[in-house]
Amino acid sequence: MEDKEEEHQPSHPLACSKLIEDKEDEHQSSQPLACRKLMEDKEEEHQPSHPLACTSCHARLEEEIASSEKQTKLKNRLKYYLFIVALTALETGIILLFALTVLKFKTPNFRVRAVAVQTLRVGNTSNPYFSIAFKAEFNVKNRNFGHFSYHNTTVYFYYEDVRVGRAFIHKSRVDARSTRKFYISVKLTSSYVSRSSILFLQDLNAGVLPISMQSKLRGRVTVLKLLKNDRATNLNCNMDVVVKKRQLRNLKCK
Structure with missing residues (x-):
């Protein structure tokens, strides 16, 4: 038995110890070197x-x-x-x-818009004359951006260039961009028309009397209470008096 145990023991104990130490050194040294190599490579990659x-x-x-x-x-x-x-x-x-x-001044409009006959008397050929009373609607249209103040004025009515009547208009004021309407009663008479006038006799026989109206309305346009401009507008209208129907027609204003 002793002989067998001796057989299992190494014949060279010193050599075996040396070999074991070398293997342990290989395991200890090889792993740290590899790890350090890997760490150095990663650091180089980051740099x-x-x-x-x-x-x-x-x-x-x-x-x-x-x-x-x-x-x-x-x-x-x-x-x-x-x-x-x-x-x-x-x-x-x-x-x-x-x-x-706003600052451009415009001339206002002055017109007759409607006429209503109230009374109408006409003579015959032997005693020619006419007497007409009617009410007329006048309009003053202000197109400016400031008010228009107009003065007193008179509208004259003519038959064949002979004055047969007139209407008095009182001074007033029209606001900016607005129209003022007013009515005036007018009476026309043929007192100053020659009864021997051939045209007058012909118009009486035809039953139509041509009447014209003329006037000039003066005033002042004021804008922003600082800018002022004097303006004058003319009235020029014509109409026909139909004797038999006692009415006015063909009212036109220029």
Whole structure:
């Protein structure tokens, strides 16, 4: 038995110890070196491989940022200038529109709009004459942006250039962009018409008497209580008196 145990023991104990130590050293030394190698490789991967190239990238990026900022400032400046130009054009347009509309003085209109016969008397050929009483509607239309104050005036009625009547108009005022209506009673008579006039006899026989109206209305247009302009408007109307029907027709104003 002793002989067998001796057979299992190593014949060279020193050599075996040396061998075991060498294997342990191989296991201890090989693993740390591999780990350190792997860590060094990873650190090298994280570190920039081309430091000069990275510096150039940063410089280019800074240039692009600066260029973008300049373009943004330029666009904002252009927008500001365009806004100033548009605002100036708008103000100029408003001023022109104001000058061409509000500050432009226009002559008011003075017209006869309607006539209603109240009484009508006409003589015959042996005793020619006429006497007509009617009520007329007058209109004064103010087209200005300021009020129109007109003075006293008189409307004259004519038959064949002979004055046969008149109507007195009192001074008044018409507001801006409005029309003033008023009614006046008028009486026409043939007292100053020659009874021997051939035209007069012919018109009486035909039953139609042509009457004309003329007047001149003077006044002043005031805008914004500062700007004033004197204006005068003329009245020039014609109408026919139908004797048999006792009415007026063909009223026209120029």
